[in-house]
Amino acid sequence: MNLELFDIQGIVGRGYGKHPAAAYLLLEVESRVLARRWLAEQVERVHTCARAPDPEAPCFNIAFTHAGLEALGLDAEALNTFPSELKEGMTEPERSRALGDEGGAADPENSPRNWDWGGTAAGQRPVHLMLMVFAPGDAELETAIAEASLLLGPGGLSLVRRLHTSLLADQEGGVREHFGFRDAISQPGIAGLHRATSGQPLVPAGEFILGYKNAYDLHTECPRVHHSRDPGRLLPPAEFGTHDLGRNGTYLVVRQLGQRVRAFWQFLDAVSRDPNGAANPERRVALAARMVGRWPSGAPLVESPTADDPTRATANSFGFHHSDPQGLRCPLGAHIRRSNPRDSLDPAPGTAASLEVNATHRLLRRGRTYGPPLSSSFDPDEILQADEGVERGIHFICINANITRQFEFVQRSWINNSQFNGLLDETDPLLGTRRLPSGRPTDTFSIPGCPVRQRISGLPTFVVVRGGAYFFLPSISALRYLASLTS
Amino acid sequence: MLPQSTLTIVAPIQPAEGAMVALRDVLAEIGRDPAANPLLPFGDLTGLHYGRFVILDGAVDPGSGRTVASSLAFNCCVDGPADRFLDHLTQKAGSGLWAVFQHCSGAPGPGEQGELLAWLRRHRIPTQTFYVNSLGRAVPQILKEAQLRERIEDFLDREEGNTTAGTSPASVRTAIQQFVRGQNDLGWALRPEPPLPWAWRLRDGLHRIGGLAVGVLLGLLALPFVPLFLVLLRCSEINAPHPRQDPHFRLSQFDRRHLAPDEDFFIQNQFSVLGFIKPGLFRYATLRAILSVADFVVHHFFRNGDLGTVPLLNLHGVDTIHFANWIVVDQGQRVLFLSNYDFNLEDYMNDFINKVAWGLNLIFGHGVNYPRTDWMVRGGARDEQVYKAVLRKYQIRTQVWFCAYPDLSAITIQKNARLRAGLFAELDPAAERDWLALL
Numbered sequence: 001m002n003l004e005l006f007d008i009q010g011i012v013g014r015g016y017g018k019h020p021a022a023a024y025l026l027l028e029v030e031s032r033v034l035a036r037r038w039l040a041e042q043v044e045r046v047h048t049c050a051r052a053p054d055p056e057a058p059c060f061n062i063a064f065t066h067a068g069l070e071a072l073g074l075d076a077e078a079l080n081t082f083p084s085e086l087k088e089g090m091t092e093p094e095r096s097r098a099l100g101d102e103g104g105a106a107d108p109e110n111s112p113r114n115w116d117w118g119g120t121a122a123g124q125r126p127v128h129l130m131l132m133v134f135a136p137g138d139a140e141l142e143t144a145i146a147e148a149s150l151l152l153g154p155g156g157l158s159l160v161r162r163l164h165t166s167l168l169a170d171q172e173g174g175v176r177e178h179f180g181f182r183d184a185i186s187q188p189g190i191a192g193l194h195r196a197t198s199g200q201p202l203v204p205a206g207e208f209i210l211g212y213k214n215a216y217d218l219h220t221e222c223p224r225v226h227h228s229r230d231p232g233r234l235l236p237p238a239e240f241g242t243h244d245l246g247r248n249g250t251y252l253v254v255r256q257l258g259q260r261v262r263a264f265w266q267f268l269d270a271v272s273r274d275p276n277g278a279a280n281p282e283r284r285v286a287l288a289a290r291m292v293g294r295w296p297s298g299a300p301l302v303e304s305p306t307a308d309d310p311t312r313a314t315a316n317s318f319g320f321h322h323s324d325p326q327g328l329r330c331p332l333g334a335h336i337r338r339s340n341p342r343d344s345l346d347p348a349p350g351t352a353a354s355l356e357v358n359a360t361h362r363l364l365r366r367g368r369t370y371g372p373p374l375s376s377s378f379d380p381d382e383i384l385q386a387d388e389g390v391e392r393g394i395h396f397i398c399i400n401a402n403i404t405r406q407f408e409f410v411q412r413s414w415i416n417n418s419q420f421n422g423l424l425d426e427t428d429p430l431l432g433t434r435r436l437p438s439g440r441p442t443d444t445f446s447i448p449g450c451p452v453r454q455r456i457s458g459l460p461t462f463v464v465v466r467g468g469a470y471f472f473l474p475s476i477s478a479l480r481y482l483a484s485l486t487s
Numbered sequence: 488m489l490p491q492s493t494l495t496i497v498a499p500i501q502p503a504e505g506a507m508v509a510l511r512d513v514l515a516e517i518g519r520d521p522a523a524n525p526l527l528p529f530g531d532l533t534g535l536h537y538g539r540f541v542i543l544d545g546a547v548d549p550g551s552g553r554t555v556a557s558s559l560a561f562n563c564c565v566d567g568p569a570d571r572f573l574d575h576l577t578q579k580a581g582s583g584l585w586a587v588f589q590h591c592s593g594a595p596g597p598g599e600q601g602e603l604l605a606w607l608r609r610h611r612i613p614t615q616t617f618y619v620n621s622l623g624r625a626v627p628q629i630l631k632e633a634q635l636r637e638r639i640e641d642f643l644d645r646e647e648g649n650t651t652a653g654t655s656p657a658s659v660r661t662a663i664q665q666f667v668r669g670q671n672d673l674g675w676a677l678r679p680e681p682p683l684p685w686a687w688r689l690r691d692g693l694h695r696i697g698g699l700a701v702g703v704l705l706g707l708l709a710l711p712f713v714p715l716f717l718v719l720l721r722c723s724e725i726n727a728p729h730p731r732q733d734p735h736f737r738l739s740q741f742d743r744r745h746l747a748p749d750e751d752f753f754i755q756n757q758f759s760v761l762g763f764i765k766p767g768l769f770r771y772a773t774l775r776a777i778l779s780v781a782d783f784v785v786h787h788f789f790r791n792g793d794l795g796t797v798p799l800l801n802l803h804g805v806d807t808i809h810f811a812n813w814i815v816v817d818q819g820q821r822v823l824f825l826s827n828y829d830f831n832l833e834d835y836m837n838d839f840i841n842k843v844a845w846g847l848n849l850i851f852g853h854g855v856n857y858p859r860t861d862w863m864v865r866g867g868a869r870d871e872q873v874y875k876a877v878l879r880k881y882q883i884r885t886q887v888w889f890c891a892y893p894d895l896s897a898i899t900i901q902k903n904a905r906l907r908a909g910l911f912a913e914l915d916p917a918a919e920r921d922w923l924a925l926l
Binding site for chain 2 (some may be wrong): 069078079081082083084087088092094095098146216218220223240326346347348353356357360373398404405408409412413417418419422424436437438440448451452453454455457
C-alpha cells in the first residue's frame, strides 16, 4: 500500500540532518480560538514527507499532548478514543513507577516532581503543544521562530519552555552523543518510505504511522471522531461511521535526558585502573565500549571485538546470536543489545521468528543532543579535566504507533529489566535504574568472558530524566481538522 | 524434590452490604504486607510458593441471563499434599483465616478451629488444569540455590584478578568448589538435590502410560464424530458475537488504572482473569475436555520450565510462567485463570500473542468476547489489540498476593538449579565452559 506522503509530517520520514539548527517550543494554549487561528496558518507551513526539505528554508512539525487536544476544543468522545498511555500521560503515578522514573527503583532526581517541564510539581505549566523547528543555521532558526511567534499573536499560545538543541558533529561527519559515542546509526527503515539499507529488514509502516498495516498485519487502533463532528469531511472515513483522526499521524515520546558525562568517565576511569593505580586509557575506553556495544567511532563490538575500527563506524548489518551467543564480544547487557536485541531473544534466537518479534518493538529515534560538549574532541582525558558547568544531554524523541508495545516495552522489559536475557541484578549500563522497587540493587554490569565473567559493581546513575511527555503527531488533514474546530 | 499441589477454596460472600466492604478492608490490611502482617503472615508458612485472595464479583451471565453471586477465592501452591498444608494453615493462622472467611456465607464462628477446617475443606474446589514451571522444585531448594549463586558471584567478585584471571576454566571451577566446600552453611550444595520419591515416580509413570492409553482409546472412539464436531465448532465460531464487530470493544475504551497499583513491584507479577464460558453445552463440554487433556499434557510433557515448546511442530513456548491454574467456577458458568509470571503485563501478553497464541485459543477461545478463532487454534489472540482489550476487560484485581521468591524469574531459578547441579558433577571441558557461563 502506498503511503500518503503529502499527509504525513516530515519528521516521520527524516531527522533533518541537513538542518543542524533546531529548537522544540513547548507551548500552552491560552485561547483556543486564537490558537486554532494560528494553527490554521501554521499548518500550511508544516513540512511533509512528500518532498525533500529545502536546504535553505526552515521546516516545521507540530505535535499535541492529550491535554493540548482538549485545550484546543476536541470533543470528549474523540478524546476518549486515544490510547490510555496518551490519555493518562507519562507522569501518571503507576506509569512513572513502571518506567523507573518514580518510586523505590528510581533515582529521586528522575521523579516527575523534579522535572523541568511536563512534571507534576505544583505550579508547573501544562504542555499542550510542541512546535519543532529545524533550520539550516542559527540565524535562520531565530528568524523562523520569530515568524512563527508573529503568527501566534498575543494571547493565543504562550511559550512554556524552549528546548535548545545542538548537534555534536565529529570529524568523521557523524553525530555523537555527549558520552562521546557515535549515535543514530541504527534506525528502522519504514516499508514504503525508506529503502532497505545495510541488510536490516524494513519494518511495516503501521509500526510508525497510523492507518497502515503493522507488524501483526493489523491496523493499530486510531483515534476517531463521530461523523457529525466532521461535517466538512476533512478526515477520511473510518469503521462504524466514524472519521479517522489518526490516519497518517503517529505518537511521539519526548524525554529530556540529562547526561552526567564527567561522572560516567570518572567511574570508568576508577574501575579500569591498573593494580598499581595508574590510569589505563585503553582499558577505560574498552570498558565504555562494552557498556555501549559500539566503540566511540560507532564500530560494533560484534564485528570489532578488540579495538575500535572507524571503517566500520556505521556497520549495522549484524545479528548477535550466531556470531556471539554468549556475549563474549558484545556483552548481553550492553546498551545496544538491550535496546535493540535484533536476533538475540525468544522465540528462537538467531532465526527469522526472533527478528519478527523484535520488529514489534522498534523505535524511530528523532532526538537531538543539547548543551555544549564537555570536550570538543570527546577525549576522555580532557573530559576528566573539564568542569561540568552547564546541563547537557539529549532530547530523546521517538516515533511509534503504539507507545505501550514500543517505547514503554523497550524501557521496561529491556532497558530496566534486571533479569533481561538471563542476566541478573543489572539494568542498562547507561540508562538503567540502579535498584529494584523492592530495594535490591541492580547496579552491576557483567562482561562475559573466558574462563569466567567479569562483573563491575556500584554503577551510579549516569542519565537523569529532566522532563517528558507523550504527544500525538497528527496528519496534515488532522491538523486542518483541529484548526477548524468550533466548540 | 517434592511434587507441588494446588489448593483452591471458593466461598460465596455474604449478600449483606457490609460484608463486602468489611472483607475488602481485611484483605487490604493483609495485602499491605502479605509476608508479615499479623493476621495472616504468609511468610511464616512452610512450603508455600505463593498464596492469593481474589474477590470474584457477581455478574449476569450474558448467555443464560442468570445472575452469579460474588464469592471469595483463596488459591495457593504448596510443596507436598494440599490437605496437609490446609491443616498447617489452619493451625498456624486460624484466626486470620477466620477474619477473612467470616464474611462468607455459612462460615463457622470464631475460635472453632476444627469446624473452620472442615468448612474450608467443604469449599475446596478442583483445578482443572494446573501448570507448574518445574515439577518438584520445592521452595527451600529455590531459595537455597539462589543463595548459593549469590555467594559464588560474591566470591568471584572478590577473587577477580587473583585466582581466576588468566587461568583455565577447570581451575576456576576448582576454586569455586573449594570455596563452597569451605562454607559451613553451604554443605547441602556438596550433594545434588534428591530426586522425587520413587513411589511417586512410579505412580506418575503409570499415570502417564495409562493416560496415554485412555487418550488413544477415547480418540479412536471419538473419530467418527470428528466431522460433526468440526461442523458444530465452525458454526459456533462464525455465529458467536465477536468483539472486533463491536465499536465499543476497543483497547482505548478500557483502562487498567485499577489494576496497575498491584503490579510491577517485583520481577514476578500476579495475573487473575475471570470470564464467562460461551453459552451452550457444546462449548462447555469442549472446554472441559480440553482442560482435562491440557492438565495431563502440561503435567507430563511441559514440566521443565518451558510451556508449549514442541520442536517437532516448530512451536516455541514460554519460559516465564511459574504457575497457572484454570479453574471452572460458579457451577460451570465462569472460568478463573490465575498465574504468576515474570516481568510486566505487556511482556506477558506479547508472549502469548507471539508464541503460544494457539494454546491460548484452544482454551480461552471458549470464553465470551474472546477474539474470533478459526478452527480453534488460529486467529484469536493474534488479533493483538482486541485480545489485549479482552484482557483489560476481564482481568480482575488480586486483593492479596504473596510470593516466596518474587524477585527470581523462572529463567533465573532454572539457571540457579543448573549451577548447583553442575557444581560437583563430572563435566567435560565443553560442559565446564557452559557451566561457568551460567555465572
